[in-house]
Amino acid sequence: MQIISFANQKGGVGKTTSALNSATALGVLDKRVLLLDLDPQANSTSALGISKNSVKFSIYDVFSGKSDITEAIIKTKFKNLWIVPSNMSFASVEAELASQSGRESFLKNILFKLKEENLFDYVIIDCPPSLGMITINALVASSGLIIPTQCEYFALEGLTQLMMSVKQIKSRYNPNLNITGILITMFTPRFKLSQEVLNELEKYYFDIIFNQKVSRSVVISEASSFAEPLYYYSKYSKSSLEYTKVAKEIIERTEGF
Numbered sequence: 175m176q177i178i179s180f181a182n183q184k185g186g187v188g189k190t191t192s193a194l195n196s197a198t199a200l201g202v203l204d205k206r207v208l209l210l211d212l213d214p215q216a217n218s219t220s221a222l223g224i225s226k227n228s229v230k231f232s233i234y235d236v237f238s239g240k241s242d243i244t245e246a247i248i249k250t251k252f253k254n255l256w257i258v259p260s261n262m263s264f265a266s267v268e269a270e271l272a273s274q275s276g277r278e279s280f281l282k283n284i285l286f287k288l289k290e291e292n293l294f295d296y297v298i299i300d301c302p303p304s305l306g307m308i309t310i311n312a313l314v315a316s317s318g319l320i321i322p323t324q325c326e327y328f329a330l331e332g333l334t335q336l337m338m339s340v341k342q343i344k345s346r347y348n349p350n351l352n353i354t355g356i357l358i359t360m361f362t363p364r365f366k367l368s369q370e371v372l373n374e375l376e377k378y379y380f381d382i383i384f385n386q387k388v389s390r391s392v393v394i395s396e397a398s399s400f401a402e403p404l405y406y407y408s409k410y411s412k413s414s415l416e417y418t419k420v421a422k423e424i425i426e427r428t429e430g431f
Contacts, residue, residue: 185303188359193300198403199421201254211260223401281311318354325371
């Protein structure tokens with residue numbers, strides 16, 4: 175079972191969009207996928223048409239010990255795709271974990287049962303836009319990390335900080351954590367800035383940048399407003415086809431981990 179976090183402490187880089195649509199595309203490609211919504215904003219949950227306020231159990235209940243993770247898993251209406259939903263209650267978990275021993279490995283221990291039972295091929299984790307304790311938990315539990323990155327200069331600064339954090343987590347808690355890749359999002363090749371930032375990224379991270387880039391597109395926003403992943407909202411749109419290629423690249427990059 176591959177556990178892959180989509181993380182970037184900078185907001186607005188397409189992290190949730192990428193986690194959601196990559197997970198959906200993996201399901202279409204006949205992989206059993208669990209999407210784990212670790213963002214208190216619960217956008218992944220809402221984007222799948224699930225009411226975050228009416229679920230029986232959420233990821234907060236799992237962290238607080240009120241339910242087992244298997245009780246919180248919801249089968250979506252989309253092929254091979256399940257989700258553990260989130261809601262605003264999860265925002266308090268950062269503070270609740272602070273006083274606990276072994277707090278960095280809390281999620282790793284929760285997911286151990288799923289790994290033992292081999293229920294899924296992939297667990298895709300949508301992290302909050304921060305490098306707090308929730309994201310640390312995700313990285314400690316993960317075998318891979320995908321970093322959605324927008325082509326702007328602030329992205330370079332944020333990447334440096336994230337790479338330092340990954341290095342620390344690998345040395346202290348999870349030597350098996352690999353960077354699956356940097357996923358370029360909202361890419362507009364005709365914009366000079368996009369090309370300049372991409373060239374700069376390739377100077378330092380050429381070997382880990384995904385071959386497939388995700389273009390800026392209005393259809394992505396439209397799909398979210400209809401609570402459907404891209405593949406089901408507009409199967410043959412450019413964005414949907416791009417995320418299918420991203421999913422294929424994820425499979426290629428995670429073989430042998």
